[in-house]
Amino acid sequence: MTDFNKLHTDKLYIDGQWQASEGGSSHPVIDPATEEEICQVVQGTAEDVDTAVAAARRAFKSWRNTSASERRDYLNAIADGMEKRREDLVQAVSRALGCPAHITKWLHVDGPIYAMRYYAERTALMEKTEKAGHSLVLREPVGVCGFITPWNYPLHQFAGKVAPALAAGCTMIAKPSENTPLQDYVMAEIIHDAGLPAGVFNLVPGAGPVVGAALAAHPEIDMVSFTGSTRAGVEVARVAAPTVKRVTQELGGKSPLIITPDADLEAAVRWGCEDVFINSGQTCTALTRMLVPAERYDEAVAIAKQMAEEVALGTGPDALMGPLSSARQRDIVRSYIEKGVAEGARLVTGGAETPENFPKGFYVKPTVFANVTNDMTIAREEIFGPVTCLIPYRDMDEAIAIANDTQYGLSSGIWARDAESALPVARRMEAGLCFVNGGEFNYDAPFGGYKRSGNGREFGEAGLDEFIQLKSVQLPE
Missing domain, CATH: 3.40.605.10 (Aldehyde Dehydrogenase; Chain A, domain 1)
Incomplete structure (x- = not known):
């Protein structure tokens, strides 16, 4: 060492x-x-x-x-x-x-x-x-x-x-x-x-x-x-x-991930959750608002719950998620989780309590919220922790409206049937980046945001x- x-x-x-x-x-x-x-x-x-x-x-x-x-x-x-x-x-x-x-x-x-x-x-x-x-x-x-x-x-x-x-x-x-x-x-x-x-x-x-x-x-x-x-x-x-x-x-960012009705839901939700949980959610481009077709919402919530509960905490070779960077950041994230519950969002899994088996370290549980509306604090403000919010939409126009209803415009994501069908949606996103069907960050391409x-x-x-x-x-x- x-x-x-x-x-x-x-x-x-x-x-x-x-x-x-x-x-x-x-x-x-x-x-x-x-x-x-x-x-x-x-x-x-x-x-x-x-x-x-x-x-x-x-x-x-x-x-x-x-x-x-x-x-x-x-x-x-x-x-x-x-x-x-x-x-x-x-x-x-x-x-x-x-x-x-x-x-x-x-x-x-x-x-x-x-x-x-x-x-x-x-x-x-x-x-x-x-x-x-x-x-x-x-x-x-x-x-x-x-x-x-x-x-x-x-x-x-x-x-x-x-x-x-x-x-x-x-x-x-x-x-x-x-x-x-x-x-x-x-x-x-x-x-x-x-x-x-x-x-x-x-x-x-x-x-x-x-x-x-x-x-x-x-x-x-x-x-x-x-x-x-x-x-x-x-x-x-x-x-x-x-x-x-x-x-x-x-x-900052408060980036959306739109999952289209014809997408592979299992792959999309799992990728969207991992995108938020990697680096313990301390990623400015994290797709922390997951927008899901209303008719598939319950299924998506169940997949997100399972994914979050599979996440291994720690710093060892099998861990996906380490601690938050500081006690201050841990406390900020916990306060957002508590605010989400207070404002009526449904805590699916995770929460503000200290994770089991981690009495030391600034750890926070991977957390999933359902029944989130885009006017809630956890959907408006950058939490900078392992917290994802699932929001239902009725049609693509509503999904894009929800996605763009934010002061931020750093990143966005779309998971569709294929990349070709995702591109028309990408053109309507008010953000400097758009990740399509799990596309990776590219150092050859420009990185930066719109709006604030x-x-x-x-x-x-x-x-x-x-x-x-x-x-x-x-x-x-």
């Missing part, structure tokens, strides 16, 4: 070296499965952000002018380092988040390695010029970036920001969540060993209202990319507004576009 005390968790990584914080305070990283402390991580200050931004600004002057082939080699070297230290990355995410290690490997680590190589092969796009009448259109990096990443998919979102930014020629300061910072320390070591020039990548962990706010407000940061709650995303945008920097946000689920895109070539400034050069005719 990885000894995280050997990481430089008492230091910040700034300007190519490990250095002490101006403040010196620390924050415990807790194993949510055992409730024991893993290690202490230093908490940066606004002054540390100033130091890191100055380093990134200096580095940008030369890094922006590196060739695409140089940046490609650096990104591939980082990906090679991630391959070599795959187990360290798995343990860093699994231990601090609580996701079973065998799931962490494919859910949290394999994709980010792929993303690094994906953007390595797209650095050449920065040297592409286009003719527009008598003008040339050039691509240039946006500049110094501040990255605020979440605790639920910490390495995934790290790669979704850092990889395209490096490919574009940007420099950066990364701030991980206080709950799950360990993978960023492993990545800082990997990046250092890859020989990335000093100041291109900087790591300043710390509290959101301190380090996150300093990044968002800093006049020498050209772009801030935030992943987290809608509430916090609004605050980041507000603080960033006076400096007119670019802001991208990947925020945010703006901007990550992954795919659209993810690179977020870090590009376009320049028009007007030539004489």
Whole structure:
């Protein structure tokens, strides 16, 4: 098992070296499965952000002018380092988040390695010029970036920001969540060993209202990319507004899964439940509102109940679902379950009580609600836990109306007879993603939401576009 005390968790990584914080305070990283402390991580200050931004600004002057082939080699070297230290990355995410290690490997680590190589092969796009009448259109990096990443998919979102930014020629300061910072320390070591020039990548962990706010407000940061709650995303945008920097946000969701009347109901319901229960429901794209034809509703509820009761809890090789990330998150999820019962939804299985055989750890039972209407709190607000709500519909127009009746628009799903028959429904969904008949997340395609689920895109070539400034050069005719 990885000894995280050997990481430089008492230091910040700034300007190519490990250095002490101006403040010196620390924050415990807790194993949510055992409730024991893993290690202490230093908490940066606004002054540390100033130091890191100055380093990134200096580095940008030369890094922006590196060739695409140089940046490609650096990104591939980082990906090679991630391959070599795959187990360290798995343990860093699994231990601090609580996701079973065998799931962490494919859910949290394999994709980010792929993303690094994906953007390595797209650095050449920065040297592409286009003719527009008598003008040339050039691509240039946006500049110094501040990255605020979440605790639920910490390495995934790290790669979704850092990889395209490096490919574009940007420099950066990364701030991980206080709950799950360990993978960023492993990545800082990997990046250092890859020989990335000093100041291109900087790591300043710390509290959101301190380090996150300093990044968002800093006049020498050209772009801030935030992943987290809608509430916090609004605050980041507000603080960033006076400096007119670019802001991208990947925020909350309350996503629907429409199961059509001609779908394989057993396959659809089981997949829909697993989508919610994986990562203990702490997934912004989770399809937490399952919309089922009224005539098949009771059958769907029975399948969901059986599926939830089959879920193995724990962190071992047979477990599907680990604990929630923290005591606070566990308590939030339990309060939503209690509110669902209070508002008249039928608790089919699960509930707010501590699961049997798990006296320690921040566990919550896989929970299924029936008789849910779309005006209930559990159907309106993002619970961020293993809770799914089954809602009946009479016809497809009503299903789509219910699906789109939300302030969010991050994700959606359809399970139909086949993919071809699902596409007309997908076109009517007001969401940035749509998963059809169990289709998997695709790192080659853009990821992002509509409405209050945010703006901007990550992954795919659209993810690179977020870090590009376009320049028009007007030539004489």
